[in-house]
Amino acid sequence: QVQLQESGPGLVKPSETLSLTCTVSGGSISNYYWSWIRQPPGKGLEWIAYFYHTGSTTYNPSLKSRVTISVDTSKNQFSLKLNSLTAADTAVYYCARYDMMPTGSRYFDFWGQGTLVTVSS
Amino acid sequence: EIVLTQSPATLSLSPGERATLSCRASQSVSPYLAWYQQKPGQAPRLLIYDASNRATGIPARFSGSGSGTDFTLTISSLEPEDFAVYYCQQRSNVPETFGQGTKLEIK
Numbered sequence: 255q256v257q258l259q260e261s262g263p264g265l266v267k268p269s270e271t272l273s274l275t276c277t278v279s280g281g282s283i284s285n286y287y288w289s290w291i292r293q294p295p296g297k298g299l300e301w302i303a304y305f306y307h308t309g310s311t312t313y314n315p316s317l318k319s320r321v322t323i324s325v326d327t328s329k330n331q332f333s334l335k336l337n338s339l340t341a342a343d344t345a346v347y348y349c350a351r352y353d354m355m356p357t358g359s360r361y362f363d364f365w366g367q368g369t370l371v372t373v374s375s
Numbered sequence: 376e377i378v379l380t381q382s383p384a385t386l387s388l389s390p391g392e393r394a395t396l397s398c399r400a401s402q403s404v405s406p407y408l409a410w411y412q413q414k415p416g417q418a419p420r421l422l423i424y425d426a427s428n429r430a431t432g433i434p435a436r437f438s439g440s441g442s443g444t445d446f447t448l449t450i451s452s453l454e455p456e457d458f459a460v461y462y463c464q465q466r467s468n469v470p471e472t473f474g475q476g477t478k479l480e481i482k
Contacts (some may be wrong), residue, residue: 298460299411299419299473314470348418359424359466361409365418 256281258349258366265372271337272371276349283307283330287352289362290323291332292345295370300345302334304352304360339373346370377401379463379474387482394450396477398463403443410448413476422461423448432471447466453479454473 262274276288289304303318305311307325314321322335336343347369350362378401388394398408411419421430423439426446436451441447450457458481463474 298475301463303474304471312469342421350418353419355404355424355428355430357426357428359407360422361424361430361466362411362419363430363436363462365420368418 256351256364258364260347260349260366262347262368262369263373264370265374266339267375268339268341268373270339271335272339272343272347272373274334274347274349274369274371276332276334276366278330278332282327283332284327287360288325288332289350289352291348291350291362291365293348293368294342294345301335304371305332307332308341325341341373344371344373377404377465377467377468379472381433381439381461381463381474381477382479384475385478385480388453388482389482390453390455392453394448394453394479396448396461396479398441398446398448398474400444400446400465400467404465404467405442406443407465408439409438409464409466410463411462411473412457412459413462416461419462437447450479455481 261278271310284307290302303313313326349366351364353363380399382397408426410423413419420446427439443455460476462476
């Protein structure tokens with residue numbers, strides 16, 4: 255069964271860049287779409303982007319100008335960079351697999367445990 | 376951006392009772408609507424996709440229905456482990472969006 259694990263700093267300063275990595279085990283990163291999703295403390299979920307290992311990426315327009323996604327198939331990892339941070343970017347960041355269901359639609363079927371990132375000076 | 380509005384915000388029920396959760400979209404999303412369950416300190420878990428299809432391993436007491444802009448998640452007989460927050464999500468249009476959640480709590 256596929257497992258995902260996020261890693262990265264828990265505290266980042268305002269105006270700086272957040273860098274997170276998701277390590278996938280139990281399956282090849284090359285065969286699926288993947289995604290980043292975040293959740294501010296006590297609030298709902300916000301989709302950030304989904305992508306394929308070839309580089310094809312779809313972004314949330316509200317975040318597109320600040321987001322960079324990269325993939326390292328040799329390490330079975332993918333990464334998120336979010337720049338120009340403010341306190342509003344404080345959230346638990348999840349990586350998730352964006353897989354095709356038997357109906358042909360894609361949904362987030364496996365998730366990492368999430369990592370809390372706090373933006374504060 | 377499609378806005379999903381979930382109701383009620385909080386639902387207080389007892390084990391064994393039937394739970395009915397609602398999700399209304401600001402425009403049609405049929406059939407591209409999913410439901411997720413989230414317990415404290417855990418990631419969301421996919422329950423239902425394309426409005427009415429149970430995800431792998433999800434018990435039969437969970438069912439989804441609806442079309443167009445109005446969708447429902449029904450839990451036929453609540454088990455203690457079902458008390459959690461439930462989110463709906465649409466993938467009809469980019470950006471994919473989630474509802475604000477319904478907290479299902481023990482009465």
